[in-house]
Amino acid sequence: MTGLRPSPSTPELNDAGLDDHRAVSGDERSSGDERALRTLGRLTRGALHEIANPLLALVGSAEFALADARPGTKLHSRLELVQHTGEEIAEIVRALQRFTREQDAPAARIGLADAAEDAVALVRRVSAVRDVELTVRREAQPEVFAAPGALASALVDLLLDGLAGAERDDVVVLVVSQEGAEAVAAVAGAGELRWEAES
């Protein structure tokens, strides 16, 4: 007899009726969460698409109006504000669009450190965290064979976990290294991801 306890979903416990109801509820909750996330993803894709035209019209029109306005006037400074703010929103939309396009791309050989830099750039752009620094440390330059979307999602999740545990003025470092045949991406306190490195 070992000291390990079987999980609540093992047949012995289910036969005994122990925790069975809670296990099923957990599965349902997990399935519901997955469905909600999938729906959220689809809605986000649609929203990004719907935002594109009005945002383009807003930023582009402000840019032209700015060129026509006399510098130093109130109108000029207001148009500058509209154009600058619109461009910031456009950068967020472009970053999210690139991320969603990656979800559809086929598996390929990818430089892990470059993917880490892209993930940091995306999280910096959309995380709403201003007082924690995000950076990548390249201890090696491993390449992995992976679906770009899955790789980007995993790295973004790791960074968000790192951010969740960070405090004001912390620096969250995504370390890319290689250990033997494995490529590793790690954030202290948040965990690490491992892939087979391409040779």
Place this chain on the structure above:
Amino acid sequence: MSRILVVDDEQLVRDLTVQVLERSGHDVVSAGDAKGVLELLERELVDLVVSDVVMPGLTGVELLSVLRDRHPDLPVVLMTGGSAEPERTTKALELGADGIVYKPYSHSDLIDAVRTALA
């Protein structure tokens, strides 16, 4: 200077795209849908078509397919919101689109795509 035909059903975006290209030195005509493009091409010559993807009637990708048959040497650049229509973008690339510009584009994104397609 090149003559460019812009097609987009959203008038604000169409006008803006026309202005960006005119200010970069091109002669620009425009249409609100694919039907207008095909009619215009029966009576006018252009060097390049810049088309939205999502439009009523023929989509930009369907228009690209028609143009490949009728005007095989005419370059076509497509503009798309991108993230909601990956299969259309893939199809456009298979059909040999000469460029894809993702909206909201920066002026330089559009100008660079046009320059590349015209080269």
